[in-house]
Amino acid sequence: MKSMNFHRYRQFPGINLSDRQWPSKTITKAPIWCSVDLRDGNQALRIPMNLEEKLQMFDLLVEVGFKEIEIGFPSAAQVEYDFARVLIEENRIPEDVTVQVLTQAREHLIRKTYDALEGVHKAIVHFYNSTSTLQRDVVFHMNQEQIKQIAVEGAKLVKSLKEEYGNPGIRFEYSPESFTGTELDYALEVCHAVMDVFEPTPDNKLILNLPATVEMSTANLHADQIEWFCRHIRNRESVLISLHTHNDRGTAVAAAELAVMAGADRVEGTLFGNGERTGNMDIVTMSLNLFSQGVDPKLDFSNINRVRDIYEACTRMNVHQRHPYVGELVYTAFSGSHQDAINKGMKAQETREDNFWDVPYLPIDPQDVGRTYQSIIRINSQSGKGGVAYIMEREFGYKLPKAMHPEFGRIIQQITDQTGDELPPHEIWKAFEQEYLNRTYPYHLRECHIQMNASEEGASDTIVKAVVGINGDVVEFEGKGNGPIDAFVKGFNQYSNVHFSLESYSEHDIDHGSDARAAAYINIRKSSGRSAFGVGVDRNINLASIKAILSALNRLEA
Known part of the structure; x- marks a missing residue:
């Protein structure tokens, strides 16, 4: 067998957290959810959503129950800018919903972002810059201090523009992009520098979003990173720790769940995990995971087919047949x-x-x-x-x-x-x-009359007079027994060359009401030892039973 080039890759380093607490925690309440379908998810589409599709998706997200929705990157494209303006100018944003917009920590992009938000009731300005070791070295060619300064200058500008626009409904979110590829102590240093600008309080919290822009480690190591950060961030009560996991290793949901156990307050993700490369964290899966454990997910997926249909129409993406909770085959057993x-x-x-x-x-x-x-x-x-x-x-x-x-x-x-x-x-x-x-050959019931007689002593007997087609001929016979079935069997055995006995009998109603049909199931055994079931259906249970006998006989003759 040919060996793969595994030696080209190195293991993600562990976190020095020997007294980690998250493994013994459980999730007892839903995190703050933020949908990024209209930004991160939309950026990953081969054909991005147009304005009408964006509006339809926004309405769906509101209907599901999202209270924070990232609506786009207004400075990146005209349709993104126009979408924000339509939502605001047409009063499409419910009072209890906060829209979020993303911008790089660059002055002209930040200013255009604020222009897009003019007149908004509530919004989160989410700004970011990449802090990872790799991007500092190969993309920006900057040292740690220079990268930190980008974050600080961005924070100062978004704060000053809030005052300039006079909008008290603006809140802030900062992301050290590629957090999982950044030295933890340096990521903490940058976030502290940003906090120094905003001076958050428990009543006016800053969102610190710690994105796994590329999933680089097992989910437990990501949880270690989040717990370490939560322990070391100062004024913990004044910040919301937010997650934005990606699915490069296929464990975005697990990483987010463990990171919530590690102390995170908020989770960003998309419906069905849509997003760049292998996608974002799937909010549908994570929320229904909580639901399956008896935790209120604070999102309504009680009509999941409708959510899937609108998602597929807007994104032109298909939900996999084996997608957890939603796929066509997930509640199906073939085995x-x-x-x-x-x-x-x-x-x-x-x-x-x-x-x-x-x-x-x-x-x-x-x-x-x-x-x-x-x-x-x-x-x-x-x-x-x-x-x-x-x-x-x-x-x-x-x-x-x-x-x-x-x-x-x-x-x-x-x-x-x-x-x-x-x-x-x-x-x-x-x-x-x-x-x-539908088997009517060689035996077919043409006519049947049942007479039940009761004596004063309580004993009873039944007489059945039947007309049966046998091999195309018509045979009339009469039988007497302790019930219609017994009488028919005795009469049939006496007037034909076929001899059989009843092995089992059961019946039930198929419909309800005065004219309900009954189904009878009878297993008969011929003198040769062969046996078979027959089924009869009729509004009269006695006739259904007799039809079941002939059904079984026809099957034995087939």
């Missing part, structure tokens, strides 16, 4: 053992005394996010008998007796083996109908 466990779990859930959700393979109830139970179990060649029975009950109301599951399961297995594809519910029903309900 027979999984289907059996889900089927049993769903039935047990209906009788639980407490209100807690506890079903195998389903971490949350799909209905809590607006999904249905219709596609929980889907049938292919890997599926089992329990899954087929689940579909018949959930989709069509037929509660097949357990002893019948293997028989019908084998019938469906033969079909899926031949097609090699998934078998949708309507095809399962078609196979059931053809196999059990």
